[in-house]
Amino acid sequence: MPLTENxxxxxxxxxxxxxxxxxxxxxxxALAEDENLQVVLVGPADVVEPFASTHNRCTAAVATEVIGxxxxxxxxxxxxxxxxxxxxxxxxxxGKAQGFFSAGSTGACLAGATLGIGRIKGVSxxxxxxxxxxxxxxxxxxxxxxxxxxxxxxxxxFAQMASIYAEKIVGIKSxxxxxxxxxxxxxxxxxxxxxxxxxxxxKVPNFVGNCEGRDIIAANYDVVITDGFTGNVVLKTxxxxxxxxxxxxxxxxxxxxxxxxxxxxxxxxxxKLANSINPDKFGGAPLLGVxxxxxxxxxxxxxxxxxxxxxxxxxxxxxxxxxxxSQAVSR
Amino acid sequence: MPLTENxxxxxxxxxxxxxxxxxxxxxxxALAEDENLQVVLVGPADVVEPFASTHNRCTAAVATEVIGxxxxxxxxxxxxxxxxxxxxxxxxxxGKAQGFFSAGSTGACLAGATLGIGRIKGVSxxxxxxxxxxxxxxxxxxxxxxxxxxxxxxxxxFAQMASIYAEKIVGIKSxxxxxxxxxxxxxxxxxxxxxxxxxxxxKVPNFVGNCEGRDIIAANYDVVITDGFTGNVVLKTxxxxxxxxxxxxxxxxxxxxxxxxxxxxxxxxxxKLANSINPDKFGGAPLLGVxxxxxxxxxxxxxxxxxxxxxxxxxxxxxxxxxxxSQAVSR
Numbered sequence: 001m002p003l004t005e006n007x008x009x010x011x012x013x014x015x016x017x018x019x020x021x022x023x024x025x026x027x028x029x030a031l032a033e034d035e036n037l038q039v040v041l042v043g044p045a046d047v048v049e050p051f052a053s054t055h056n057r058c059t060a061a062v063a064t065e066v067i068g069x070x071x072x073x074x075x076x077x078x079x080x081x082x083x084x085x086x087x088x089x090x091x092x093x094x095g096k097a098q099g100f101f102s103a104g105s106t107g108a109c110l111a112g113a114t115l116g117i118g119r120i121k122g123v124s125x126x127x128x129x130x131x132x133x134x135x136x137x138x139x140x141x142x143x144x145x146x147x148x149x150x151x152x153x154x155x156x157x158f159a160q161m162a163s164i165y166a167e168k169i170v171g172i173k174s175x176x177x178x179x180x181x182x183x184x185x186x187x188x189x190x191x192x193x194x195x196x197x198x199x200x201x202x203k204v205p206n207f208v209g210n211c212e213g214r215d216i217i218a219a220n221y222d223v224v225i226t227d228g229f230t231g232n233v234v235l236k237t238x239x240x241x242x243x244x245x246x247x248x249x250x251x252x253x254x255x256x257x258x259x260x261x262x263x264x265x266x267x268x269x270x271x272k273l274a275n276s277i278n279p280d281k282f283g284g285a286p287l288l289g290v291x292x293x294x295x296x297x298x299x300x301x302x303x304x305x306x307x308x309x310x311x312x313x314x315x316x317x318x319x320x321x322x323x324x325x326s327q328a329v330s331r
Numbered sequence: 332m333p334l335t336e337n338x339x340x341x342x343x344x345x346x347x348x349x350x351x352x353x354x355x356x357x358x359x360x361a362l363a364e365d366e367n368l369q370v371v372l373v374g375p376a377d378v379v380e381p382f383a384s385t386h387n388r389c390t391a392a393v394a395t396e397v398i399g400x401x402x403x404x405x406x407x408x409x410x411x412x413x414x415x416x417x418x419x420x421x422x423x424x425x426g427k428a429q430g431f432f433s434a435g436s437t438g439a440c441l442a443g444a445t446l447g448i449g450r451i452k453g454v455s456x457x458x459x460x461x462x463x464x465x466x467x468x469x470x471x472x473x474x475x476x477x478x479x480x481x482x483x484x485x486x487x488x489f490a491q492m493a494s495i496y497a498e499k500i501v502g503i504k505s506x507x508x509x510x511x512x513x514x515x516x517x518x519x520x521x522x523x524x525x526x527x528x529x530x531x532x533x534k535v536p537n538f539v540g541n542c543e544g545r546d547i548i549a550a551n552y553d554v555v556i557t558d559g560f561t562g563n564v565v566l567k568t569x570x571x572x573x574x575x576x577x578x579x580x581x582x583x584x585x586x587x588x589x590x591x592x593x594x595x596x597x598x599x600x601x602x603k604l605a606n607s608i609n610p611d612k613f614g615g616a617p618l619l620g621v622x623x624x625x626x627x628x629x630x631x632x633x634x635x636x637x638x639x640x641x642x643x644x645x646x647x648x649x650x651x652x653x654x655x656x657s658q659a660v661s662r
Contacts (some may be wrong), residue, residue: 135579145513148521182476182563190479190560213564214571229521230561232513233544237565240545241572248466248604249580258596265593269583277576 006036007314009293010088010097013043013051014066015104016306017299020047023103026306031057033307037314040097042084063087069299073107077115085109089116092292099293099313103284103301110146113287113294120322122329125150126289127158128228128296129165130235131282135273136219140166140175143225144285145232152195155179156203159225160328161288163206166223168319169312170282175222177204178211180230186210192227200225242277283308286316289325293317337367338645340624341419341428344374344382345397346435347637348630351378354434357637362388364638368645371428373415394418400630404438408446416440420447423623430624430644434615434632441477444618444625451653453660456481457620458489459559459627461566462501462613466604467550471497471506474556475616476563483526486510487534490556491659492619494537497554499650500643501613506553508535509542511561517541523558531556573608614639617647620656624648 011027013020020043027039035057041048042061052060065083067076077086085104089112091097100117102109106128114126127143142162147154159177166175179200181189186197188210200207211221217238226234249270253263275281283305284297293316297309316322342358344351351374358370366388372379373392383391396414398407408417416435420443422428431448433440437459445457458474473493478485490508497506510531512520517528519541531538542552548569557565580601584594614636615628624647628640647653 135575148513148524180564182479182560190558193479193560212571213567213569214574216568217572217575226564227521229513229524230564233511233557233561233565234568236513236544237547237568238544238572240543241548241569242576243545244466244548245573245576245608249601252597252600252604255600259600262593262596265589266583266597269586269590270580273579273583 004036005318006038007099007317008038008040008097009099009101009310009313010040010042010061010091011310012084012088012100012102012104013041013047014084015102016297016301018302019103022301022303023306024051025303026310027058028055029303029307030310031055034311034314037310039310040091042088042091061087061091067105067108069105071105071108073105074111076108077111085112086116089113092117092294098317099295101284101295101297101309101313103297103299103306103309106145106285106296109294109296110287113290113292117290117292117294120289120291120326120329122326123289124157125154126287127161129162129286129288131170131279132216132235132238133277133279133282134217134219135276138170138172138282139216139219139222139224140170141216141224141226141231141235142288143228143231144235145228146287147228150227152192152199155196155225155227156199157289157329159200159204159207159223161325162223162225163204164321164324164328165286165288168321168324169315172222175206176208177206177223177225178208178215178221180224180226180234181210181212184210184212246274280305281308283312286312291322293321335367336649337369338430338648339369339371339428340430340432340641340644341371341373341392341422342641343415343419343431343433343435344372344378345415346433347628347632349633350434353632353634354637355382356634357641358389359386360634360638361641362386365642365645368641370641371422373419373422392418392422398436398439400436402436402439404436405442407439408442416443417447420444423448423625429648430626432615432626432628432640432644434628434630434637434640437476437616437627440625440627441618444621444623448621448623448625451620451622451657451660453657454620455488456485457618458492460493460496460617460619462610463547463566463569464608464610464613465548465550466607469501469503469613470547470550470553470555471501472547472555472557472562472566473619474559474562475566476559477618478559481558483523483530486527486556486558487530488620488660490531490535490538490554492656493554493556494535495652495655495659496617496619499652499655500646503553506537507539508537508554508556509539509546509552511555511557511565512541512543515541515543577605611636612639614643617643622653624652
């Protein structure tokens with residue numbers, strides 16, 4: 001990643017369950033690791049102003065309102081014009097920042113960015129991407145929830161955008177892209193999936209065919225494309241299954257003295273495994289198709305995840321992901 | 332389970348990757364455990380006749396053809412009128428058996444049963460159910476692939492049928508039923524999910540609201556309802572995620588001498604955990620809504636899974652699941 005280019009990222013100081021403290025820690029770490037990074041910290045004056053005045057390459061943008069995780073996204077964005085999410089997106093729109101990172105409400109960030117920053121010309125619908133942390137290899141999936149209702153042709157653009165992200169940001173060379181379906185044969189699936197298959201085949205050069213649910217975490221493909229309803233359900237299913245299984249394994253470890261001793265020998269390597277499937281290292285879910293680098297972190301992001309999210313946003317700017325998307329969709 | 336009632340189940344001798352040997356072993360075990368069970372073994376004469384002549388309560392039904400796992404289901408059922416799946420379903424249709432069990436092609440069993448046995452009056456679409464083996468508690472999910480394209484009203488019937496199966500066969504008292512969606516609030520989801528929500532709310536007394544992907548394996552609800560596309564993708568995602576994670580944990584165990592020794596202490600309990608999430612114990616996926624007890628086993632079923640599948644089919648007959656479904660859908 002070429003760190004030489006100057007980049008300005010707006011960061012939502014109030015995003016996430018542990019804001020603002022972990023956000024501020026994350027900003028400190030990001031600034032320390034990237035000397036050509038500028039941060040505009042968006043939030044209440046008493047949080048952002050003292051921080052900006054004591055940190056180099058950081059300026060403050062005051063937002064008097066905060067959108068809570070439980071608020072209705074579109075409504076909150078419309079009503080709270082002075083919220084950190086709306087102000088952050090406005091900074092990108094006005095060119096005062098090239099990207100926006102928040103670990104706040106995903107729905108509000110989606111609404112804020114789509115309305116506030118606007119779409120890249122030619123993009124029908126921006127999509128939310130996730131880098132799924134498989135123990136085998138990272139897998140990029142889209143859409144994971146920006147569009148609960150899709151037209152088949154949207155999926156071809158999701159594939160183009162997610163493939164660019166996979167290659168330029170995740171570092172997967174010549175990513176293989178597959179359509180999530182209920183069978184591998186070309187003719188399988190719902191009417192929607194069959195129509196989407198035709199669109200992908202026609203418009204996406206790196207499309208290799210259908211894949212199934214079991215292929216995702218096995219990393220049999222690099223980019224997995226689906227509608228936002230299925231993608232969201234599947235992503236949460238993977239998270240839930242991993243969590244429940246790890247919890248059950250932990251219970252096994254703690255069941256008696258012998259297993260506790262046995263667990264001691266394995267613990268280190270197992271935490272490493274648990275860490276390898278921790279989504280935090282990829283910094284969050286990028287919203288692709290808007291005119292700026294917009295990444296939404298997990299609500300439970302720690303300082304490290306915030307740092308990685310800011311770095312990913314900078315990389316989206318430096319690798320000109322928006323320019324590449326613009327070219328791809330106009331072909 | 333009252334074992335006193337006589338039940339006759341047609342069993343596909345040629346279903347599954349290890350047919351006929353594991354099927355025959357499974358039949359032997361099922362007959363030994365249930366003295367009021369009769370089996371009609373369906374398959375090639377040289378397989379079923381010698382077996383039937385040497386086993387009590389087993390008769391032979393000769394089928395000269397076999398439908399392979401890779402064949403196009405509906406086409407194969409139409410063409411191979413003398414296949415074990417088509418003959419097995421015909422036995423149910425003619426009242427010579429009350430149920431049919433096969434570990435063969437799911438698609439062919441679906442097509443065979445829907446066309447060959449026929450729907451219960453009032454059922455719009457039969458659905459395929461799965462008992463998901465969560466380490467917390469079993470969860471019944473439907474539809475898992477019989478209907479890739481659904482109308483919202485189908486889902487209300489899926490909920491009614493799956494709830495009856497959960498209560499009578501899996502033994503879950505007063506099962507709580509939820510709609511798989513992308514948010515918990517009543518107004519969340521795609522247009523389809525919102526319409527399905529309204530149908531479930533109106534027609535299903537044990538419907539408690541929306542659930543998300545992460546709720547499935549955590550067993551936060553007893554019955555999870557979705558369309559056959561989403562259900563199939565989700566089921567395969569759970570299977571794939573469990574498999575990949577267990578493989579990764581195994582790799583950790585084998586990484587050096589210390590972890591190998593540690594693993595020894597844990598191994599027994601961990602196999603028990605792996606076993607608790609083994610779908611074999613539930614015997615397969617019931618096709619609900621057809622006039623008979625039709626259960627489809629996993630292709631990789633061992634003798635134990637075959638035995639459990641036959642027992643589950645008998646239980647569906649003895650608990651009069653079809654009668655209860657008929658009542659529920661006519662209400």
